[in-house]
Amino acid sequence: MSDSTWSPGRQRENVLSVVRSVGGHVIAWSDDFEVSGATNPLDRPGLGPWLRGEKGPYSGIAGAAVDRIGRSLVDCLNTGYRMRDDGKLLLTYGHDGPWDLNDPVDENRFTMEAWGAQMELRASQGRNRDETVKAREQGRKRGKHSYGYRYVRLHPKANIDHMALDRGEDMPPEFQERENATEIMRTVAHRVLADETGELTEYTEAARLTRAGFFSPADHERVMSGKEPRGTPWEGAALRKMLVSQAALGYLMHKGRPVVDDKGMPVRVAPPLWNLATHEALVRKFAPKGPRQKRAQSGIHLLSGVASCGVCGFRLYRTGDPVAMTCKSRWRGLTDCQPSPTIHVSILEEHVTHWFLETFGDHMFMETVYDPGNGAEEALNEVITARTRLRDDRSAGLYDDEDDAEWYRTRYSELSAEVKRLRAVPVRPAGMVTRPTGDTVGSKWRGAVDDGERRGLLHEFGVTVKVWPEGHSPRWAAYVHDVDPDADADKSFPLIRQRSADVPVSH
The missing domain is CATH 3.90.1750 (Hect, E3 ligase catalytic domain fold)
Known part of the structure; x- marks a missing residue:
């Protein structure tokens, strides 16, 4: 789209001109302007479905030039022969009438133009590779930059x-x-x-x-x-x-x-x-952690992965209309949970929210953040690594010539001096730091984007909810667990017992 010679407007006029020359009309446009010309026509998002017969009937295809069909000789010929074998027209601007690939003259001309397109592509790819290598040697970034x-x-x-x-x-x-x-x-x-x-x-x-x-x-x-x-x-x-x-x-x-x-x-x-x-x-x-871990919830529902069955212990799932949370372990043949608890989601969410805000809402919200330190230790390790790499190269036989040996001694001395300087810098190591945010738990809850973010707050407090069948006392209970994975499960304790309770009851 940045090439004025092949601008979208100019290509469109060329296509319309060649279509009018054979008394046809355009039924659809395949605009693959952001797709490389080296991409196989069958794989292009716009043109590919037509060539694969997924868009319905059509009489043929028209392009602004042969190199607009493809920049590869093989791709151009395969597309041309596909049109010929399917009895469809193949039109390009600058050629008088449809291409007839059964005619040796037309076939040779089409092949030569496709070959010229491929030669141009290879030359362009070579220039790009050379420019990339040159930029890398000069320490310049080239190509697409990283997000951020x-x-x-x-x-x-x-x-x-x-x-x-x-x-x-x-x-x-x-x-x-x-x-x-x-x-x-x-x-x-x-x-x-x-x-x-x-x-x-x-x-x-x-x-x-x-x-x-x-x-x-x-x-x-x-x-x-x-x-x-x-x-x-x-x-x-x-x-x-x-x-x-x-x-x-x-x-x-x-x-x-x-x-x-x-x-x-x-x-x-x-x-x-x-x-x-x-x-x-x-x-x-993000390092691999061995056996597959429990899948974290990425949806927006408040109690997904938080609510479980008080009878069998399996998690509750959303189902029905109006939406309710229910235990499906017996339906799936996992347990003999009967009767299985079911509770309307709106009721459970309302009371869990009320309990959570009443219990923790006025508390100052503390956040645990990663403090990267002052970077002195990392800078030291980086220089030591470079010095070690230089020493290993010398041990492998490099820098044996007199000129190289002098450069090696100079560079090694510089790195050693930098190591000495950095070792004198006080180190503040990286680690986790807990600090107040100035917000309360209630303000964080009310300012959350959605229930998915609020569920994250429940997880931070180690909240889980158990639900029992109708008639059971309590009907449901919320628990706060020690989130330390090595902690004893007995350290969890219920903070509320019945959905009708307005005041938390602890045991």
Whole structure:
């Protein structure tokens, strides 16, 4: 779309011209402007369904040129022969009438034009590879930037000058305050690191961001470019990849690893989203944990995963209209739970909310956050790693020449001096810190975006709810558990007994 020679408007006029020349009319447009021309026509979102016969009958296809059909010789010929074998027309601007691939002259001309398109593509790919290598050697970022960053140009048509944190400056005015990508990523990282319940994962965070209306990385990029968002949701796997990537440290990356300079240090092309200690904590947080863990709830229902059956202990599920919570363990053949409890969701949610706010609502809300420290230890480890790498290279036989040996001694001395300097800096280690927020539990509850966020508060307090069948006393009870996974289960205690009770009753 940025090439004036093949602008959408010009291509459209060329297509209409060649269609009029054969007395036809256009029944649909396949606009794959954001898809690489090297993509197989069968796999393109616009054109592919027509070629695969999924869009209904049509007489043929028309393109502005042969290289608009495909940039690969094989793809062009396969598409052309498919049209021929299916008895459909194949039209391109600049060719007199439909292509007849049964005619050797037309077939050879079509092949040559397709070959020319492929040669142009290969030359363009070669130039791009060379430019990428050159940029990497010069310590410059090229290509798509990571979410949380933006390219800065000194004027609109200038080359990229540098990378900066994306605080929403390039967004339309109505989105600038909300779409602060840097703070969005930092908030997610801090929430994940502070979670001790196991109920907050990359998937629950992705669902939270989607519900809150934050643009996904793809939509964020589209809006910054002046395009309309597509409404794509956040994806948990992609969010985890961004959180554990060293690109968040501002490093220049190649094949998933930081590029190092001739001194053995990672090349930094942008300010970091967080420091090395936070990065390592995120890597540990998302490390495989062996057997599959309990799935965290990512929906918006208040008591999903919180309410369980008082008879058999299995979780309750939402069902019916009006919606109720009921035990399905007997239906699924897991237990002989009978009679199975059922209670209207609205009743249970209303009374659990009343109990929770009455019990904890006036308490000062304390948050546990991850303190990344002052970074002195991480900086020291980074320099020691570079010095160790340099020493290992020397042991492997490098730097044996006199000129190289002199460079080695100079560089090793510089690194040793830096190690000595950093060891003298007082270290404030990274770790979890509990601090008051100035809010009460009640204000946090009322200010929550939805019931999914409120359920997170229940999990932070270790709240679970048990429900018994009608006629049982108590009908339901709420419990607060010690959220320490190593804690004895007997440390849990009921804080309320009956749904009609207005005052918590503790045992």
